[in-house]
Amino acid sequence: MRTQADVSELDPERVRAQVNTRLTRLFNEKAADQNNPHLSVMANAIRDFVAGGKRIRPLFAAVGWQGTGGTGDARQITRIAAGIELLHASLLVHDDVMDESATRRGKPTVHHALPPFYGAPTPGRKALRFGVNAAINTGDLAAVWADQLVSTAGLTHAQRSKVMPLWHSMREEVLTGQFLDLRHTGCPSRDLDVACAIVHLKTSLYTITRPLQIGASLNHAEPGTLDACAAYGNPLGEAFQLRDDVLGVFGDTEETGKPVGDDLTDGKHTVLAALALRHTSPADRRELQRLLADPGLDHHGVTTARRIIESCGARDMVEARIADRHRQALRALETAPLSDPAKEALAQLAESCTNRDR
Numbered sequence: 001m002r003t004q005a006d007v008s009e010l011d012p013e014r015v016r017a018q019v020n021t022r023l024t025r026l027f028n029e030k031a032a033d034q035n036n037p038h039l040s041v042m043a044n045a046i047r048d049f050v051a052g053g054k055r056i057r058p059l060f061a062a063v064g065w066q067g068t069g070g071t072g073d074a075r076q077i078t079r080i081a082a083g084i085e086l087l088h089a090s091l092l093v094h095d096d097v098m099d100e101s102a103t104r105r106g107k108p109t110v111h112h113a114l115p116p117f118y119g120a121p122t123p124g125r126k127a128l129r130f131g132v133n134a135a136i137n138t139g140d141l142a143a144v145w146a147d148q149l150v151s152t153a154g155l156t157h158a159q160r161s162k163v164m165p166l167w168h169s170m171r172e173e174v175l176t177g178q179f180l181d182l183r184h185t186g187c188p189s190r191d192l193d194v195a196c197a198i199v200h201l202k203t204s205l206y207t208i209t210r211p212l213q214i215g216a217s218l219n220h221a222e223p224g225t226l227d228a229c230a231a232y233g234n235p236l237g238e239a240f241q242l243r244d245d246v247l248g249v250f251g252d253t254e255e256t257g258k259p260v261g262d263d264l265t266d267g268k269h270t271v272l273a274a275l276a277l278r279h280t281s282p283a284d285r286r287e288l289q290r291l292l293a294d295p296g297l298d299h300h301g302v303t304t305a306r307r308i309i310e311s312c313g314a315r316d317m318v319e320a321r322i323a324d325r326h327r328q329a330l331r332a333l334e335t336a337p338l339s340d341p342a343k344e345a346l347a348q349l350a351e352s353c354t355n356r357d358r
Contacts (some may be wrong), residue, residue, distance in 0.1 A: 010342065015058060016310035048113070051235075063346055082149050093142065115131035118131070195271045198347070222337075255358040326354045329346075
């Protein structure tokens with residue numbers, strides 16, 4: 001039994017490779033399951049969908065485990081990290097259906113990839129409907145497999161008592177955040193509290209804090225350590241989502257893999273939109289509200305909305321928030337009861353989460 005994690009194991013590429021190997025093994029097993037041969041189409045769809053992901057959440061889980069000692073069987077954290085990535089895939093498949101997104105990472109979304117598997121001899125409206133319904137089903141299956149990976153990670157009773165409440169909380173929180181997001185999409189307002197609540201539930205806890213805490217809990221981390229994970233993860237998660245908000249309006253399609261102004265055409269109630277509606281002139285506010293409520297927003301409308309958001313200073317305000325939350329996260333690391341290599345890895349992850357173009 002190892003008592004201390006190797007510094008080399010904090011290498012992100014190594015963690016990604018281990019998670020990818022675990023996922024590939026799962027997909028191959030499911031696609032070749034002789035007892036359920038009909039799994040193969042969905043298994044291959046999930047496999048193709050998760051290919052190319054950044055594995056951010058597994059990385060934080062791995063650092064949480066390694067930073068609190070990295071003791072015991074490393075296969076436990078690999079399975080759990082892979083389970084977190086599959087949960088993420090499940091949520092993204094459903095998110096793409098809800099947002100009616102055609103692409104993700106420059107590739108067709110699952111509900112656009114599955115229509116050719118419909119049983120009718122010629123494609124048509126029913127095949128498209130099949131794609132949507134089958135994608136919902138496939139997303140549910142990914143969530144089932146995520147639970148399978150976690151439940152078969154060989155956790156002791158003591159580990160389960162620490163890990164599973166965090167796993168369940170993470171799922172509940174992200175779905176609550178998604179509900180709030182859906183509830184306010186198409187009708188963004190100046191309500192900054194709601195926009196921040198969506199960020200906290202859908203990104204801060206789910207993307208950084210909970211994975212970090214789950215990894216640490218494998219080593220029976222004390223409450224103070226879990227609090228330190230939150231002190232780092234919550235502000236960094238906000239910065240991560242705010243960067244997404246900026247990219248969702250001003251990003252380059254070739255870099256993000258999403259259409260130009262995606263958040264604008266969807267009418268997302270983001271912090272960026274709330275700040276713009278708070279600080280722009282009454283005339284521009286009415287125009288921006290009209291644009292963000294328009295389901296047929298065209299390129300000219302996107303350009304106009306961008307101009308309003310930038311000219312009122314909302315983009316600069318969000319950039320300032322990103323920088324501030326980044327500093328908060330780094331300050332929290334200074335006193336966190338984590339190993340020095342883990343702190344260094346978390347500082348590097350903080351940089352990559354906030355300063356990116358996709």
